[in-house]
Amino acid sequence: MPMKIGTEEFNSRVEKGINDGFMREAVRSAQGRLYERRLNAAEELGNWEEWRNHGEEIRRHTLENLDYYLEQLSDNVAERGGHVFFAETAEEANTYIQNVVKKKNGRKVIKSKSMVTEEISMNQALERIGCEVIESDLGEYILQIDDHDPPSHIVVPALHKNKSQIRDVFREKLGYLNTEKPEELTLFAREKLRKEFLSADIGITGCNFAVAESGSISLVTNEGNARLATTLPKTQITVMGMERIVPTWEDLDVMVSLLSRSAVGQKLTTYVTGLTGTRDDGDGDGPEDFHLVIVDNGRSKILGTEFQEALHCIRCAACINVCPVYRHVGGHGYGSIYPGPIGAVLSPLLGGYENYKELPFASTLCAACTEACPVKIPLHELLNKHRRRIVEEEGMSPAMERMAMKGFQYGAGSPVLYKIGTKLAPLLTTPFVTEGMITNGPGPIRPWTETRNLPEPNKERFRDWFRKREREAKTDG
Amino acid sequence: MGEKKIHNKESFLKNISLQLGRSKPVQVERPVWKHQPQWEVHKGASKQELVEILKKQCMLNHTDFYETDSDHLTELIEDTIGKYEGKSAAVWEDPRFDEYGITEYFNEKCSDGTFSYHRWDPKLGEQNIVLTEKADVGITFSDMTLAESGTVVLMSGNGKGRSISLLPVTYIAIIPKSTIVPRMSQATREIHQKIEKGEKVVSCVNFISGPSNSADIEMNLVVGVHGPIKATYIVVADK
Amino acid sequence: MRVSLFITCLGDIFYSKVGKDTVEVLERLGCEVDFPESQTCCGQPAFNSGYQENAKQVAKIMILAFEHSEYVVAPSGSCISMFHEYPSLFKDDPEWKGKASDLVDKSYEFTQFLVEVLKVENVGAFFNGRATYHRSCHMTRLLGVKDAPIALLENVKGLEIRELPNCQNCCGFGGTFSVKMGPISEQMVDEKVKNIEETEADVLIGADSGCLMNIGGRINRQGKPIQVLHIAEVLNSGNWE
Numbered sequence: 021m022p023m024k025i026g027t028e029e030f031n032s033r034v035e036k037g038i039n040d041g042f043m044r045e046a047v048r049s050a051q052g053r054l055y056e057r058r059l060n061a062a063e064e065l066g067n068w069e070e071w072r073n074h075g076e077e078i079r080r081h082t083l084e085n086l087d088y089y090l091e092q093l094s095d096n097v098a099e100r101g102g103h104v105f106f107a108e109t110a111e112e113a114n115t116y117i118q119n120v121v122k123k124k125n126g127r128k129v130i131k132s133k134s135m136v137t138e139e140i141s142m143n144q145a146l147e148r149i150g151c152e153v154i155e156s157d158l159g160e161y162i163l164q165i166d167d168h169d170p171p172s173h174i175v176v177p178a179l180h181k182n183k184s185q186i187r188d189v190f191r192e193k194l195g196y197l198n199t200e201k202p203e204e205l206t207l208f209a210r211e212k213l214r215k216e217f218l219s220a221d222i223g224i225t226g227c228n229f230a231v232a233e234s235g236s237i238s239l240v241t242n243e244g245n246a247r248l249a250t251t252l253p254k255t256q257i258t259v260m261g262m263e264r265i266v267p268t269w270e271d272l273d274v275m276v277s278l279l280s281r282s283a284v285g286q287k288l289t290t291y292v293t294g295l296t297g298t299r300d301d302g303d304g305d306g307p308e309d310f311h312l313v314i315v316d317n318g319r320s321k322i323l324g325t326e327f328q329e330a331l332h333c334i335r336c337a338a339c340i341n342v343c344p345v346y347r348h349v350g351g352h353g354y355g356s357i358y359p360g361p362i363g364a365v366l367s368p369l370l371g372g373y374e375n376y377k378e379l380p381f382a383s384t385l386c387a388a389c390t391e392a393c394p395v396k397i398p399l400h401e402l403l404n405k406h407r408r409r410i411v412e413e414e415g416m417s418p419a420m421e422r423m424a425m426k427g428f429q430y431g432a433g434s435p436v437l438y439k440i441g442t443k444l445a446p447l448l449t450t451p452f453v454t455e456g457m458i459t460n461g462p463g464p465i466r467p468w469t470e471t472r473n474l475p476e477p478n479k480e481r482f483r484d485w486f487r488k489r490e491r492e493a494k495t496d497g
Numbered sequence: 498m499g500e501k502k503i504h505n506k507e508s509f510l511k512n513i514s515l516q517l518g519r520s521k522p523v524q525v526e527r528p529v530w531k532h533q534p535q536w537e538v539h540k541g542a543s544k545q546e547l548v549e550i551l552k553k554q555c556m557l558n559h560t561d562f563y564e565t566d567s568d569h570l571t572e573l574i575e576d577t578i579g580k581y582e583g584k585s586a587a588v589w590e591d592p593r594f595d596e597y598g599i600t601e602y603f604n605e606k607c608s609d610g611t612f613s614y615h616r617w618d619p620k621l622g623e624q625n626i627v628l629t630e631k632a633d634v635g636i637t638f639s640d641m642t643l644a645e646s647g648t649v650v651l652m653s654g655n656g657k658g659r660s661i662s663l664l665p666v667t668y669i670a671i672i673p674k675s676t677i678v679p680r681m682s683q684a685t686r687e688i689h690q691k692i693e694k695g696e697k698v699v700s701c702v703n704f705i706s707g708p709s710n711s712a713d714i715e716m717n718l719v720v721g722v723h724g725p726i727k728a729t730y731i732v733v734a735d736k
Numbered sequence: 737m738r739v740s741l742f743i744t745c746l747g748d749i750f751y752s753k754v755g756k757d758t759v760e761v762l763e764r765l766g767c768e769v770d771f772p773e774s775q776t777c778c779g780q781p782a783f784n785s786g787y788q789e790n791a792k793q794v795a796k797i798m799i800l801a802f803e804h805s806e807y808v809v810a811p812s813g814s815c816i817s818m819f820h821e822y823p824s825l826f827k828d829d830p831e832w833k834g835k836a837s838d839l840v841d842k843s844y845e846f847t848q849f850l851v852e853v854l855k856v857e858n859v860g861a862f863f864n865g866r867a868t869y870h871r872s873c874h875m876t877r878l879l880g881v882k883d884a885p886i887a888l889l890e891n892v893k894g895l896e897i898r899e900l901p902n903c904q905n906c907c908g909f910g911g912t913f914s915v916k917m918g919p920i921s922e923q924m925v926d927e928k929v930k931n932i933e934e935t936e937a938d939v940l941i942g943a944d945s946g947c948l949m950n951i952g953g954r955i956n957r958q959g960k961p962i963q964v965l966h967i968a969e970v971l972n973s974g975n976w977e
Contacts, residue, residue: 384910
């Protein structure tokens, strides 16, 4: 599936999310658990800010020198017998992957979780050439079995589904006979997927971080599926967003530590695997053929702009897990495979304002995301930069709003006009006041009073009181 | 050879360089980082303190933990295999199995035909995977061990197949006490330094912290997904 | 010590009592309070809606209004944190950027000023009641003022403070967000009100009029018996004569 999910408009997506009671309960409880876990994982280190500073400096340096490190990476991959394909677009990436699969006569592909392959719609491209593609991350597998339901979270993709829904899907599509217990559902998936792993011709993975100094790629999982996908099939294809790279193994340590703690509150995930090239003589397992596909797909346009820090993201979802807007609308509300604060920053950059112009405004700029980000991306500031661009450069804001803001500029930009305006406020609102409250306001106040009361403006403004008091003090004195 | 290994590099990188305000990649030195908190973790801890940290973390990782000496190691392995109701095992081709008397123990255990074991043999090719997949217990040594996260580090190659720690339903890691370091930083520094010296990093480095697990269904933790369902880590005094 | 009060537009128009209480507390602690008449609004409504050019004009008015002040104090963390945006707003204009930085350096949120500058944590207030405290996002995260209001409230005689569940979550105000994204804002404020009710507190205390207008407006609409107060009102409670 592409980055954009569904065709619904923003408002109806939001409404759908708000009315999905199960999803909201699931998100609420997940946020609660992950919040605690992440906080504990950060606190036990005692110097979390130092870790964040370190993460930030590594990401900043790497992105500032991305061309150099990508060149180093590709040379080292080739040195170790791998192939590297630099893909500027999704189409280029998919065509290359299709060609590798065709050349290998691949009929069955086993995949471990990868957001970038979702972004470029790789599965569909492979299915078009008659190849079976099987997702092996448990969450992704559930979604795939359920007629390709889109993911709603970048770490826990099936967060919006409950266990009885999953049982029903397994029953209907796979003939599952057991209960809705997560243990039984998981065991069933294990057995099904183990057969697929053993018979797949090709394993396709994403990449958490590539390591430039050795041409390695790293995969971070708890389930072990990425290990299977890179141990059993003869051919391995790894697809990475071009920014997912660190200079050295030492830096990999820091990024993986930050990722594990921020994503799931673990010190390390159960499996962290560093893979370099093809299998060595005498290995006995691992791929005989390795292809690394490095994807741009709009990322380079972000480099060198005020949004460059968005590329520092390590996809831990900490920002999603603290976001109060995500909490109430859920992942599908964002209309993108990248939801939450980072999604609201990234989706318009990769998918254009025409598709995602509402997302930067769907935030209170409360900065919970910025506070949670392990590599200190100033997410709420980037959201506000989007707003400025949409308004001032793209001219996409409503005419009424532009007029109102012009009015605000004149009103608050002139002490005289401001004083007249605030003086008039009580007079203008009087007709709408009952018992000191406005419950059904006119014009611009209406959306507010649809859900909340508004206090009536003071008859005596603060400044009137202050001046009066000063005068009285003078006459007294 | 002759086949082109890297495709489309020049135009792709040139575009990035231009975005970053230069015409082509320029050589950079990795800076000395201003912040290096990783070296503070369990700094100055003694070996025995690290063992305790490792033990505590193994519990959290749903990993059974034992400490023993080399005289009692095979006994402990026997018990663990018994607990796992294992009828077969797959192990690395690793001289440490001979050193610690485990090879001898297995040869004996197999003599009556009720138990079988497969020792990884690169010459057998794919047959290794088939045999390992059938084994009930996979056993490896640890090449480096991380106390903080309860992690064994396995370096592939020379008879040390990746599948052993992955395909069987249960897994035992034998940890020579000398391999224990505070955290991942020490392991990755060693790898980094080898690369700087021009050495080759092995094709697969695995950091493994207990049995596989998932919380993908309603955030409920289920232990045992695609990899082993149970794991035991045994710290053994070096021989 | 001379202090210029920045009342904020909400304070001037809707919450003049908060301003009066702020003045009285400051004066009782020995400050001489003045009120520069040409002040208007911090400009956040435009800035956070993407209208930075409009916000700039307003920012200039504010910079000029407080140009000669020794300290600037406002009963709002959010509006003071908006001042902190001014230097970057004028990043291409060294003269105004310098003036903006000067303003930032002398500006404080009310409780921050009491604790950090006046070094006072006990203002001698008395308030009988069971309350919970809403920590505003901009004040805690952007301005970094977390502990000052708590320290001050802990020293108020007769006041019992209950812990607010999910206190880290935004109340759903977000300035223009509250009207632009009404349905989402409603869900957020509803959850906040629910959490406040769970504490069984009779009083909600906050340090930012925007949040209080939002939460209070919802509480009022639902007819819940919870009093909503600005921290200045609580700190100015007691028998002072």
